[in-house]
Amino acid sequence: MRVALFLTCVNDTLYPDTGRAVVRLLTRLGVEVDFPMGQTCCGQAHYNTGYRHEAEPLARRFAEVFGGYDAVVTPSASCGAMVRELYPRMGERARAEGRGDSLARTVAPVVAKTYELTEFLVDVVGVTDVGAWYPHRVTYHPTCHGLRALGLGDRPRRLLEAVRGLELVELPGAEECCGFGGTFAVKNAAVSAAMGADKVRNAGSTGAEVLCAGDNSCLMHIGGTLSRLGADMRPVHIAEILASTEEEPAL
Amino acid sequence: MSGTFVGMPAFPEAARDAVGNPTLRGNLRHATHTIRAKRDRAVAELADWAQLREAGRRIKDHTLRHLDRYLEQLEASVTAAGGTVHWAADAEEANRIVTRLVKETGESEVVKVKSMATQEIGLNEALEAAGVRAYETDLAELIVQLGHDRPSHILVPAIHRNRGEIRDIFTREMGSWGRPAPEGLTDRPADLAEAARVHLREKFLRAKVGVSGANFMVAETGTLVVVESEGNGRMCLTLPETLISVVGIEKIVPTWRDLEVFLQTLPRSSTAERMNPYTSTWTGTTDEDGPRAFHLVLLDNGRTDTLADQVGRQALRCIRCSACLNVCPVYERAGGHAYGSVYPGPIGAILTPQLRGTASEIDASLPYASSLCGACYEACPVAIDIPEVLVHLRERVVQGGPAVRRGNKVVLRPAKGHAAERAAMRAAGWAFAHPGALRTGQRLASRSRRLHPRTLPGPGRAWTGSRDLPAVPAEPFRDWWQRTRGGKDAK
Numbered sequence: 001m002r003v004a005l006f007l008t009c010v011n012d013t014l015y016p017d018t019g020r021a022v023v024r025l026l027t028r029l030g031v032e033v034d035f036p037m038g039q040t041c042c043g044q045a046h047y048n049t050g051y052r053h054e055a056e057p058l059a060r061r062f063a064e065v066f067g068g069y070d071a072v073v074t075p076s077a078s079c080g081a082m083v084r085e086l087y088p089r090m091g092e093r094a095r096a097e098g099r100g101d102s103l104a105r106t107v108a109p110v111v112a113k114t115y116e117l118t119e120f121l122v123d124v125v126g127v128t129d130v131g132a133w134y135p136h137r138v139t140y141h142p143t144c145h146g147l148r149a150l151g152l153g154d155r156p157r158r159l160l161e162a163v164r165g166l167e168l169v170e171l172p173g174a175e176e177c178c179g180f181g182g183t184f185a186v187k188n189a190a191v192s193a194a195m196g197a198d199k200v201r202n203a204g205s206t207g208a209e210v211l212c213a214g215d216n217s218c219l220m221h222i223g224g225t226l227s228r229l230g231a232d233m234r235p236v237h238i239a240e241i242l243a244s245t246e247e248e249p250a251l
Numbered sequence: 252m253s254g255t256f257v258g259m260p261a262f263p264e265a266a267r268d269a270v271g272n273p274t275l276r277g278n279l280r281h282a283t284h285t286i287r288a289k290r291d292r293a294v295a296e297l298a299d300w301a302q303l304r305e306a307g308r309r310i311k312d313h314t315l316r317h318l319d320r321y322l323e324q325l326e327a328s329v330t331a332a333g334g335t336v337h338w339a340a341d342a343e344e345a346n347r348i349v350t351r352l353v354k355e356t357g358e359s360e361v362v363k364v365k366s367m368a369t370q371e372i373g374l375n376e377a378l379e380a381a382g383v384r385a386y387e388t389d390l391a392e393l394i395v396q397l398g399h400d401r402p403s404h405i406l407v408p409a410i411h412r413n414r415g416e417i418r419d420i421f422t423r424e425m426g427s428w429g430r431p432a433p434e435g436l437t438d439r440p441a442d443l444a445e446a447a448r449v450h451l452r453e454k455f456l457r458a459k460v461g462v463s464g465a466n467f468m469v470a471e472t473g474t475l476v477v478v479e480s481e482g483n484g485r486m487c488l489t490l491p492e493t494l495i496s497v498v499g500i501e502k503i504v505p506t507w508r509d510l511e512v513f514l515q516t517l518p519r520s521s522t523a524e525r526m527n528p529y530t531s532t533w534t535g536t537t538d539e540d541g542p543r544a545f546h547l548v549l550l551d552n553g554r555t556d557t558l559a560d561q562v563g564r565q566a567l568r569c570i571r572c573s574a575c576l577n578v579c580p581v582y583e584r585a586g587g588h589a590y591g592s593v594y595p596g597p598i599g600a601i602l603t604p605q606l607r608g609t610a611s612e613i614d615a616s617l618p619y620a621s622s623l624c625g626a627c628y629e630a631c632p633v634a635i636d637i638p639e640v641l642v643h644l645r646e647r648v649v650q651g652g653p654a655v656r657r658g659n660k661v662v663l664r665p666a667k668g669h670a671a672e673r674a675a676m677r678a679a680g681w682a683f684a685h686p687g688a689l690r691t692g693q694r695l696a697s698r699s700r701r702l703h704p705r706t707l708p709g710p711g712r713a714w715t716g717s718r719d720l721p722a723v724p725a726e727p728f729r730d731w732w733q734r735t736r737g738g739k740d741a742k
């Protein structure tokens with residue numbers, strides 16, 4: 001199986017550790033993963049801010065860059081949801097606008113084979129115990145797109161529960177949005193900050209050292225809030241926890 | 252829509268004030284979290300909830316697709332049952348019709364059943380200007396009216412008030428509207444309800460004209476339906492001699508059978524009850540029973556224009572249950588007033604910019620009043636994909652495009668103030684189409700990373716006002732990948 005890593009532009013630029021963790025993890029599980037250099041951005045920020053037309057060339061590029069692989073794995077539920085849920089919708093809209101089938105047909109093949117990381121692990125590779133070791137107290141925040149758009153369900157939880165040494169503690173109000181929301185974070189900064197502060201307060205009440213999630217955009221917001229409030233908790237992407245072993249422990 | 256909200260600041264400013272008000276935050280948090288948990292339980296009880304939701308969506312879509320036919324059928328059945336149907340293209344026309352009808356009775360006061368449509372058109376203010384006093388009889392609407400306040404929730408318009416505040420409002424204001432509050436009124440719910448009961452009873456027994464909306468109108472029989480908890484609505488629907496109902500044209504269902512679906516989903520979604528205490532239905536007039544004259548004012552006020560929009564029209568499925576408000580993390584913190592309309596929360600954010608357009612600052616800001624978390628869509632009993640419509644309306648705000656206004660096709664111009672963003676989005680689009688350029692940018696960011704401040708001036712402050720910036724790594728992933736051949740070489 002030819003598997004491509006779609007890292008996302010945010011992770012590529014700001015969170016290369018997450019990318020390295022995915023590569024290590026998948027390699028350890030016997031999945032050979034490629035990083036096509038032509039990849040850039042899925043167009044989510046464009047689309048969600050009202051620039052659907054500007055997102056279309058990015059969707060076409062995505063389809064072209066990843067078209068030749070059997071599976072595309074991404075450590076971002078929101079970018080995964082962009083491809084799976086919104087690319088088809090963009091195709092439909094283009095059709096409704098009398099611009100024909102071309103976009104819909106171009107994106108269709110990649111839509112079906114794009115997986116968020118935890119989905120790929122549980123559904124495609126078929127593992128929940130990935131052989132990880134992470135001796136920390138962790139609380140998990142299910143991000144909105146993972147929870148409601150992709151329907152990841154208990155997959156992340158099952159993966160985390162199988163990590164040796166890891167103590168998973170329940171996050172109160174877990175299903176509530178952290179307040180990131182892309183450009184929402186700056187367009188409605190006050191509400192976004194209030195939501196972030198509540199999320200951090202809930203996380204703090206668990207006594208966890210680590211707040212884990214499957215999307216670095218949300219973690220950037222939560223982590224930025226943690227650091228500003230001087231909280232004693234680290235934001236860590238789930239890939240880094242699952243990649244961690246006794247030989248090569250993650251922080 | 253009502254003139255009461257004109258001159259509202261854009262959503263972000265109004266929301267900022269609300270976020271800074273601890274009493275309001277506390278009231279809203281308590282109220283929304285309580286109802287959220289109850290609704291979850293009420294919905295989980297039904298094994299066929301998903302099917303009911305889907306059935307509700309289909310019934311509404313079908314009706315909207317054939318709205319012209321069902322409206323004519325409704326008009327014929329209401330008329331045959333002894334009612335009179337009036338058509339109102341907009342708020343002004345509806346207010347004119349209702350005012351004339353009230354004046355023709357010779358009365359100078361009306362009692363009102365809680366109704367969103369009459370709030371939407373600002374009926375109370377219009378009647379007031381014509382010398383007619385409208386008394387709200389729903390307990391929460393009464394609190395809002397006595398408090399010279401605005402509603403902040405569809406179902407619980409006084410959700411922003413706590414018991415102490417309500418006691419103070421009753422004590423201070425009831426006397427100037429009618430029977431005063433009893434001496435030494437406490438803030439116990441039973442005492443507050445009793446004070447309202449006694450105050451309102453006087454009005455019910457005196458009123459000759461009732462004004463209502465309706466939750467549903469059944470086309471086949473011309474029957475109107477009001478669903479409520481208190482029974483005050485039923486008083487207004489049965490005691491007066493004349494009943495005037497103002498109802499949005501999208502409230503039609505084809506048959507009685509269709510009610511079976513909504514009478515299950517509405518109470519569970521709104522008050523988390525299996526069944527609401529009072530469901531009143533009436534069909535035209537009946538001799539010796541209830542009002543002798545019945546007028547139905549069918550209100551368009553932007554609905555036909557909304558129906559013309561392929562993506563936006565799903566907002567017309569709304570049954571005003573307010574589940575989307577109760578689960579919304581933005582509503583919970585911003586409060587209802589920030590939305591600048593009688594329709595707050597997620598449904599308001601998609602309905603108001605369609606009914607009123609996106610020309611004003613507040614209306615253009617509403618599609619952004621969401622983090623797109625999707626909790627509203629999940630909760631909505633008629634499956635309105637609110638995030639989808641929000642994004643669609645953002646597109647309308649920043650790009651303009653075709654729309655229908657007052658029945659005419661128009662091409663909307665982009666709203667002001669988005670030029671810089673548009674340029675940035677285009678530039679980003681260009682960079683993402685040219686990975687080389689993207690890489691240059693990434694490297695530049697990495698090389699200069701020690702110079703990056705943790706807080707930003709100007710517009711960047713919107714981020715760094717409450718959050719630190721992430722540190723930029725020494726090299727982007729793609730450089731590491733190439734340097735180490737995908738990690739095969741040394742780190």
Ligand code: SF4
Nearest residue numbers: 569570572573575631
């Ligand atoms: S949009 Fe849906 S959830 Fe919100 S009030 Fe309307 S019917 Fe209820």
